[in-house]
Amino acid sequence: MKRLKISKRALKGTILKITFYLLLVLISFVFLEPILRIVVKTFMTPEDIIDPVVDWVPRSISLNNLKVAFKVLKLPVTLKNSILFSGALAIMQTFCAALTGFALSRYEFAGKRFWFVMILMCFIVPTSVLMIPRLMMFVTVQEAMKFTLIGTPIPQMLMALLGQGVNSTILILIFQNFFNLIPKSLDEAAMIDGAGAFRVFWHIGLKLSLSTVLVVFLFAFVWNWNETYVTGTLLRSGLELLPSKLSLFDSEFENAVSSSGSAFKLNEAYKMAATFISIVPLLLLYSFVQKKFIEGIENTGITGE
Amino acid sequence: MKKMKTWKQRQNRNGYLFMLPWIIGFAIFTAFPFAATIVLSFMNVNSTILGFELSFAGMSNYITAFFKNTEFLPALAGYLKMAIPYTFVIVVVAFIIAYILEHITKLKGFFRTLYFLPVIIMSGPVMAKLLETKTSDMQAFADDEYLDLFIVDMIASYSRPLAGLVSDTFTQLSTILWFTGIPIVLFINGLQKINPSLYEAAKIDSATNWQILWKITLPIIRPIALIVTVFTIASIGTYDINPVYTLIVKYMANTSGGLGFAATYAWVYTLTVLLLMGLSFLILKEKKTKVKHY
Numbered sequence: 001m002k003r004l005k006i007s008k009r010a011l012k013g014t015i016l017k018i019t020f021y022l023l024l025v026l027i028s029f030v031f032l033e034p035i036l037r038i039v040v041k042t043f044m045t046p047e048d049i050i051d052p053v054v055d056w057v058p059r060s061i062s063l064n065n066l067k068v069a070f071k072v073l074k075l076p077v078t079l080k081n082s083i084l085f086s087g088a089l090a091i092m093q094t095f096c097a098a099l100t101g102f103a104l105s106r107y108e109f110a111g112k113r114f115w116f117v118m119i120l121m122c123f124i125v126p127t128s129v130l131m132i133p134r135l136m137m138f139v140t141v142q143e144a145m146k147f148t149l150i151g152t153p154i155p156q157m158l159m160a161l162l163g164q165g166v167n168s169t170i171l172i173l174i175f176q177n178f179f180n181l182i183p184k185s186l187d188e189a190a191m192i193d194g195a196g197a198f199r200v201f202w203h204i205g206l207k208l209s210l211s212t213v214l215v216v217f218l219f220a221f222v223w224n225w226n227e228t229y230v231t232g233t234l235l236r237s238g239l240e241l242l243p244s245k246l247s248l249f250d251s252e253f254e255n256a257v258s259s260s261g262s263a264f265k266l267n268e269a270y271k272m273a274a275t276f277i278s279i280v281p282l283l284l285l286y287s288f289v290q291k292k293f294i295e296g297i298e299n300t301g302i303t304g305e
Numbered sequence: 306m307k308k309m310k311t312w313k314q315r316q317n318r319n320g321y322l323f324m325l326p327w328i329i330g331f332a333i334f335t336a337f338p339f340a341a342t343i344v345l346s347f348m349n350v351n352s353t354i355l356g357f358e359l360s361f362a363g364m365s366n367y368i369t370a371f372f373k374n375t376e377f378l379p380a381l382a383g384y385l386k387m388a389i390p391y392t393f394v395i396v397v398v399a400f401i402i403a404y405i406l407e408h409i410t411k412l413k414g415f416f417r418t419l420y421f422l423p424v425i426i427m428s429g430p431v432m433a434k435l436l437e438t439k440t441s442d443m444q445a446f447a448d449d450e451y452l453d454l455f456i457v458d459m460i461a462s463y464s465r466p467l468a469g470l471v472s473d474t475f476t477q478l479s480t481i482l483w484f485t486g487i488p489i490v491l492f493i494n495g496l497q498k499i500n501p502s503l504y505e506a507a508k509i510d511s512a513t514n515w516q517i518l519w520k521i522t523l524p525i526i527r528p529i530a531l532i533v534t535v536f537t538i539a540s541i542g543t544y545d546i547n548p549v550y551t552l553i554v555k556y557m558a559n560t561s562g563g564l565g566f567a568a569t570y571a572w573v574y575t576l577t578v579l580l581l582m583g584l585s586f587l588i589l590k591e592k593k594t595k596v597k598h599y
Contacts, residue, residue: 020405024416027402027482031420034435034479100327108313109320115328122335124539124582128553129575132568133341134334135557136350136357162330172327197319226428229543233557247430275434279426286425290418293425297490 038279041272042066049269065273072256073245073274079281082225082242085153090220092160093168097216100163101175102205106187123169131233134159138234151238156230166223166230171216173300178212179205215296218289222282246278342575345568352564366569376552377570381577383548388581390470391481392537396530399485403492404522417489424486432480432544477546484541488533495529496522531589535582542578549574 036056041049042065044058103109104116134155142149149155159165163172186208187200195203206213228243237244245252249271286293310318321328346366351358370377402420406413461468499522507517542550549570556567 017409020409021412024402024405024409024412027398028416028419030479030482031423034483035422035426038435096326096330099323103320103323107316107320107323109317109324112320115324118331118336119327122331124535124579125335125339126539126542126571126575126578128550129342129571130335130338132345132557132564132571133338136341136564137333137338139352140357159330159334161326162334163327164330164334197322201323222425226426226431228429229554232554243428243430247433249434271434271437275431279431282426283422286422290421294417294421294490297487298494 035279038272038276041269042276044269046267046269049267065269066277068270069249069273069277072249072253072270073242073277074240075242075277078240078242078245081239083281085239085241086221086224088153089156089160089165089224090217092157093163093165093171093220093224094213094217096161096163097168097171097220098175098206098213099201100172102179102201104172104176105179106184106205119169119172122164123167127229131230135233150234151236153235153239155234159230160224165220166227167219170297170300171220174212174216174219174296175209177299178209182208211292212296212299214289215292215299218285218292219296222285225282242278242281246274249274342568342572345565346572348565348568350564350568357564362565366565367573370566370569370573377549377573380548380552381574384542384550384574384577385581386470387546387548388538388541391477391484391541392534392581392585394481395484395488395537395541396534398482399488399533400492400526400530402485403489403496404518406489406493407496417493420489421486423483427483427486427544429544432546436480436546480546484537487540488537491529491533491536492526495526499525527589527591531586534585534589538578538581538585542574 040056040058043061043063044054044065045060045062048054048058048060100119104112104119135150138149138155141147156165182204186204190200190204226243228247231241232244235241253270345359347362347364348366349360349362351360406416458468460471503521503525504517507521512520541547544550553567553570553574556563556570
């Protein structure tokens with residue numbers, strides 16, 4: 001009697017497990033379906049694209065789409081620009097986030113709670129409500145100082161350096177939580193040895209948290225890469241970036257075709273190939289450091305300790 | 306001799322020293338623009354060669370937005386029709402996935418990595434391209450492939466718009482799931498922090514897994530659900546799938562007098578977003594436990 005009960009329970013457990021895995025696999029498919037579609041269509045021939053019979057498996061593989069998309073996206077240039085642009089902004093954002101996170105973690109200053117709430121508010125307020133005055137401000141300064149700002153990366157660099165870049169709030173939270181883990185006695189020891197506040201920050205804060213610095217940098221890099229609204233408003237076409245080229249792909253394609261005088265027609269495959277190319281750098285990055293990304297979000301501590 | 310500063314003074318000074326860049330940035334690039342948008346929404350903005358010309362317009366921007374313009378209200382309604390079901394589905398699905406991931410042993414890391422992937426590649430242009438092809442694929446088959454489903458039919462007999470909403474949610478399921486990347490990690494993190502002895506105690510009292518889920522896990526996870534909901538509402542609005550967002554972008558590009566309108570739209574939109582967050586706060590905030598008298 002007793003044995004039967006146990007085996008029944010075990011059976012129930014196994015069935016539950018199988019259901020769980022089945023569900024997870026199904027969900028994975030829904031997650032990956034858009035990416036798979038991008039990849040499949042990238043390698044399809046024009047005939048396969050139009051043919052309604054061909055849905056997932058192409059009849060023959062062609063690299064032509066990739067070549068065309070490569071050309072239209074002006075790949076070597078835009079890729080380099082995108083990496084440099086996102087990288088520069090990410091470094092600046094990381095630096096400011098580290099400073100702010102250090103202040104929140106290490107010092108008990110008047111109004112700390114207020115500033116912390118303001119940092120959280122920065123995340124909640126939609127960017128679109130801020131962009132109009134920001135744009136007007138930069139235009140006004142530009143007119144007054146006779147110095148071009150719109151169409152250069154300077155406005156965004158200023159914003160990143162002063163902690164108002166993409167999702168800065170999350171970056172600050174990651175830093176704050178990591179700094180909280182470093183014992184304060186280390187600071188005190190350094191201060192007794194005569195280190196100033198900034199030296200403590202540099203040698204104890206940053207040098208002990210190099211992996212956190214990397215995580216924050218990676219997040220900032222990816223988010224700056226994917227950001228198009230602020231970039232579209234302030235940088236416009238001042239720099240040729242990969243994501244903005246992708247969003248203008250249709251018209252860029254027409255331009256490229258009409259200037260070369262050939263009879264190419266825009267189709268899905270070209271668009272998908274372009275999309276594929278623009279996400280490949282990020283996929284590569286993710287394949288190397290995926291663990292870091294997930295740990296980073298876990299370390300925001302917004303789920304409470 | 307220099308006078309020594311007290312501990313408190315030093316804390317204040319150093320704290321503000323490190324906060325300074327952020328505070329300056331906040332004042333210039335966030336606090337001021339926020340207030341300015343409210344002011345601008347009551348203004349006519351003309352951009353001339355000499356700069357911007359402002360003139361007071363009273364409520365006319367608002368009157369135009371709500372009563373004369375035919376784009377704004379539908380866009381706002383479209384946003385609400387998207388944000389409410391999406392947020393609901395994202396939070397629920399993220400919790401279910403996190404719960405399942407917490408209860409399996411093999412391949413846990415693999416699935417987690419997979420579900421986090423969209424966070425890395427999600428951007429406006431990529432989403433736009435995907436939605437474009439999705440709609441063109443759809444036209445090849447039927448308008449709403451899920452409207453024929455039995456369950457949707459059943460809902461349709463009750464209320465047609467609701468069925469449309471359900472079928473929309475299904476068509477967009479991939480897009481919706483792409484937003485669950487960070488919520489899943491937050492939920493898993495929260496689940497791991499629940500004290501295991503609570504479960505043990507419940508098991509000793511012969512509670513089933515189902516009861517444990519409803520009586521222990523969900524009440525404890527409620528504050529995290531609130532964070533996830535607010536996070537989702539904040540992140541969902543910044544893509545081209547949001548009709549208000551595209552409208553604001555369009556009006557911002559129109560420099561001849563469009564900026565005042567854009568400010569009005571942006572401000573009303575922000576109020577809507579904040580209202581939604583407030584609503585989710587009311588729904589998910591921790592209820593005071595009522596003492597039952599027997």
